[in-house]
Amino acid sequence: MALPTNGTTADESRLDWNAARNLLAGLPGGGLNIAHEAVDRHVAEGAGGRRALISLGKRYERRVVTYAQLAESSSRVAGVLLGLGLQPGDTVAVLLDRSVELYQAAFGVWKAGGVFCPLFSAFGPGPLRSRLELSRAKVLIAGRSLYTRKVLPVRGNLPDLEHVLLVADEPDAAMGDHAGCRDFRALVVATAPAATVATTDKSPAFVHFTSGTTGTPKGAVHGHGAVLSHLVTGRQVFDLQADDIYWCTADPGWITNTACALILPLACGCTAMVDEAEFDPRRWYGILKEEKVTVWYTTPTNIRMMMRYGAALARTYRENSLRLAASVGEPLNPEAVTWGDKALGAPFLDTWWQTETGAIAIANPPGHGKPGSMGRPLPGVEAAVLTRSLSKVTVVDDPETVGELALKADLPSLFTAYVGDPGRYQAAFADGWYLTGDLVRRDADGYFWFVGRSDDMIKSAGHTIGPFEIECALMEHPAVAEIGVVGKPDLLLREVPVAFVSLNPGFEEGEALRLELLYFARQQLGSAIAPREIQFMDSMPKTTTGKILRRALKAKAVGEPDEDVVVPQGAHPGRFDDE
Ligand code: WT7
Numbered sequence: 001m002a003l004p005t006n007g008t009t010a011d012e013s014r015l016d017w018n019a020a021r022n023l024l025a026g027l028p029g030g031g032l033n034i035a036h037e038a039v040d041r042h043v044a045e046g047a048g049g050r051r052a053l054i055s056l057g058k059r060y061e062r063r064v065v066t067y068a069q070l071a072e073s074s075s076r077v078a079g080v081l082l083g084l085g086l087q088p089g090d091t092v093a094v095l096l097d098r099s100v101e102l103y104q105a106a107f108g109v110w111k112a113g114g115v116f117c118p119l120f121s122a123f124g125p126g127p128l129r130s131r132l133e134l135s136r137a138k139v140l141i142a143g144r145s146l147y148t149r150k151v152l153p154v155r156g157n158l159p160d161l162e163h164v165l166l167v168a169d170e171p172d173a174a175m176g177d178h179a180g181c182r183d184f185r186a187l188v189v190a191t192a193p194a195a196t197v198a199t200t201d202k203s204p205a206f207v208h209f210t211s212g213t214t215g216t217p218k219g220a221v222h223g224h225g226a227v228l229s230h231l232v233t234g235r236q237v238f239d240l241q242a243d244d245i246y247w248c249t250a251d252p253g254w255i256t257n258t259a260c261a262l263i264l265p266l267a268c269g270c271t272a273m274v275d276e277a278e279f280d281p282r283r284w285y286g287i288l289k290e291e292k293v294t295v296w297y298t299t300p301t302n303i304r305m306m307m308r309y310g311a312a313l314a315r316t317y318r319e320n321s322l323r324l325a326a327s328v329g330e331p332l333n334p335e336a337v338t339w340g341d342k343a344l345g346a347p348f349l350d351t352w353w354q355t356e357t358g359a360i361a362i363a364n365p366p367g368h369g370k371p372g373s374m375g376r377p378l379p380g381v382e383a384a385v386l387t388r389s390l391s392k393v394t395v396v397d398d399p400e401t402v403g404e405l406a407l408k409a410d411l412p413s414l415f416t417a418y419v420g421d422p423g424r425y426q427a428a429f430a431d432g433w434y435l436t437g438d439l440v441r442r443d444a445d446g447y448f449w450f451v452g453r454s455d456d457m458i459k460s461a462g463h464t465i466g467p468f469e470i471e472c473a474l475m476e477h478p479a480v481a482e483i484g485v486v487g488k489p490d491l492l493l494r495e496v497p498v499a500f501v502s503l504n505p506g507f508e509e510g511e512a513l514r515l516e517l518l519y520f521a522r523q524q525l526g527s528a529i530a531p532r533e534i535q536f537m538d539s540m541p542k543t544t545t546g547k548i549l550r551r552a553l554k555a556k557a558v559g560e561p562d563e564d565v566v567v568p569q570g571a572h573p574g575r576f577d578d579e
Contacts, residue, residue: 004379006236006365015232015380017412023231031198034205034227035074035110038266040196042067050242052266054291055100055274063100067266070103075193077108080184082194084139084163088113089204093137093161094252095119095128095146098261098276101167101184102252105141106206106262110224113197114139116206117219120253120463121146124526126473127217129154131209134219134419136160141184143167148178150526155180201225201412207419208255210355211457211466219419220255220355229359229413230259231267236378237351237363238295238324240268245321247273247287248297254463255355256328259413260297281309285317288344292321296346299329299462303336303348304492314343322346324366328353329462330494331450334371350374352448354436355464356428358413362448373447374440382408385442386433393430402451405440406433456550458487458495465497465529467550473524474499474531477517479507482540484548485531488557498557499531502540509536 001022004015025041027033042050048068055063065073081092092109094116096102102118109116117135119128121143128150132140137160142151144166155161165184199205205224209217234240246265250256265272273291277283279302288296306314325346327336332350341347352362352374362383364375377383385396385403396403407414409432418425428435439451458465467485474483481504487495499521507513514534522530541552 003232003235005239006363006376006378015378017228017380017410020228020232020380024228027196027198029198032201032224032227033110033196033199034224034263034267035107036196037227037231038263039067039074039107040071042266042269043071047242047269050269051271053100053103053272053274054245055098056276056287057099058277065100065103067269070107070266072193073104073188074107074111075196076188076191077104078111078196079191079194080165080187081108081112081114081139082197083191086112086114086139088197088199089115090139091115091117091135091137091207092139092141093117093119093132093135095121095140095142095151096167096252097121097143097146098252098257098274099167100274101141103262103272103274104188105184106258110199110205111194111196113199113203115204115221116258118206118208118252118254118258120251120526120528122251122526122528123150123253124522124524124530125150125154126524127469127526127529129157130216130469131219132158132161134209134216135207139163139165141165141167143169144178145169147181199224201228202416204416206258208253208258208355211464211469212424214468215424217466217469218421218424220358220415221417221419222358222413223416226259226358226413227263227267229411230264232380233360233378234264234268237326237349237360238264238268238297239366240265240270240295242269244268244270244294245273245292246270246295246297247275247291247293249275249279249284249299249302250297251463255358256297259359260328279305281306281313285314288322289317289320294321294323296322296325298325298327300327300332300336301330301461301493303327303332303340307336307339307343308492311339311343318343318345320344325349326351326363328360330459331372331374337369337371347371352450354438356415356434357407357411357436358415359411361407361411364447370443370445370447373443373449375448376446377407377448381411383442383448384408384433385440386435388430388435393433393435399444400441402439402441404454405436405438405448406430407436408432409434456486458485458497460487460490460495460497460529461493463528467497470497470499470521470525470529470531474501474517474521476524477520479503479513479517482548484540484550484553486550486554486557488533496532497529498533498535500535500537500540500553500556502537 053065164181248261326349349364541549
């Protein structure tokens with residue numbers, strides 16, 4: 001079946017999802033499983049010798065893994081998990097850096113019928129504990145030192161966690177004894193491959209925690225059926241073919257890694273580039289060039305960091321194999337789009353989606369991008385601008401009107417639940433639309449432009465941070481009486497979290513306490529989400545009902561008087577009333 005491309009005219013925009021299902025192989029005995037579609041299928045079709053992964057360790061240790069090798073090792077992982085008594089729908093949490101083992105673990109969990117729950121390695125013990133608790137993970141597969149530093153201190157609080165499998169930090173290192181844990185690599189070698197469990201498109205496959213304005217993080221669940229969206233978007237957005245080398249730089253723990261680094265490239269049968277190391281401009285330019293990366297997917301923050309190192313460095317890598325570069329996670333400034341063109345020979349195409357949509361929904365078409373815009377809905381995605389009042393939603397047809405972005409709730413990749421919270425799940429839908437919480441406008445050509453969030457989420461380095469999680473962690477400190485956390489604009493990271501704190505009697509404002517609170521927060525929360533700044537307040541600005549007014553704190557963080565803070569009108573009447 002020929003797929004409609006991400007074209008520029010409305011009549012190209014339909015895609016029949018039922019017909020598109022013919023693109024999937026399905027399990028030999030019936031049913032649908034991500035691991036079969038993304039890995040074993042290619043082996044069955046005779047492409048087992050093709051490279052699935054090119055993986056670089058921190059010191060450039062290079063490992064090439066074929067589809068046949070990944071099929072076998074992930075089946076062994078499934079054997080290990082089934083041997084531990086994993087039942088269909090049980091959660092396996094994974095705390096690993098970008099590595100071959102991450103792929104083995106994810107595809108092994110899917111083959112075993114489990115639910116893959118990746119965790120971000122820059123979280124501290126607090127956020128890891130709450131996610132392990134909420135997901136009720138039965139098994140954890142973790143890097144040894146990550147586990148020792150961050151999970152071991154809270155393991156006593158995790159009664160559901162029955163098994164911990166550790167991956168030694170060095171590929172050949174012996175694991176040694178580690179109380180209550182087993183050696184992942186040794187088990188995988190010693191266990192026979194298991195047959196893939198018969199899952200269906202509705203069976204839960206993975207869960208990612210995204211932050212809410214209030215309450216605990218929300219665990220957005222996706223089913224095996226999401227693989228259809230990844231196969232389709234891989235072709236529509238990136239036009240991925242078997243000979244492409246595709247590099248998605250996202251961190252494990254966030255859906256971009258699961259959907260676009262693990263599933264999407266392999267569903268399309270190409271080679272995924274995997275780099276374990278953290279961002280380093282020379283290293284990244286080197287990988288693009290030496291590994292002959294053809295398609296690159298990264299974040300605006302990473303692009304801005306590369307721009308900082310200047311065009312001269314970039315030009316030494318101008319000879320590369322890139323045919324397409326794209327970004328996601330936060331608005332992409334027009335300068336970054338054109339910089340890509342000048343420095344690397346490929347303009348960056350902005351794409352939009354979120355944890356709940358599960359797959360790319362809006363993207364700039366190659367050759368027809370509008371710098372600064374999120375792009376146009378992909379074929380098969382119906383997007384609208386809505387206004388909400390308490391009881392109903394209204395579609396706004398006039399171009400250039402700001403409202404909430406909504407998607408028709410028929411996408412195969414759309415989340416299927418928030419773990420343990422049906423009420424929150426239902427509240428995200430109205431009249432057949434999924435409500436995204438993003439404020440946008442659509443221009444007369446059908447391109448969408450990001451205006452802001454309708455809630456208090458903070459976006460830092462492409463990661464979504466919920467202020468509430470930071471506030472709860474700092475409330476644990478005896479000095480803190482009240483706290484409000486907001487995002488402060490930052491040229492490189494877009495926003496950084498800043499905490500406004502009022503103190504309990506007996507505590508003195510000052511540099512010593514400020515540093516103590518910053519350190520306390522970092523220990524609890526980890527570098528990914530800890531506030532960068534603490535400001536002391538004598539009293540907190542509050543609503544008449546006594547809730548902390550984040551809008552006023554935001555104005556203070558920006559250094560503006562409150563009335564100058566621009567709040568998009570019309571989209572959320574009453575939003576600040578219930579703050
Ligand atoms: C939120 C989703 C799956 C994507 C990675 C993060 C913001 C995402 C863009 C863009 C402006 C964007 C939105 C969205 N966002 N892409 N191209 N332009 N904003 O997933 O953590 O669920 O965050 O990121 O606000 O709702 P997430």
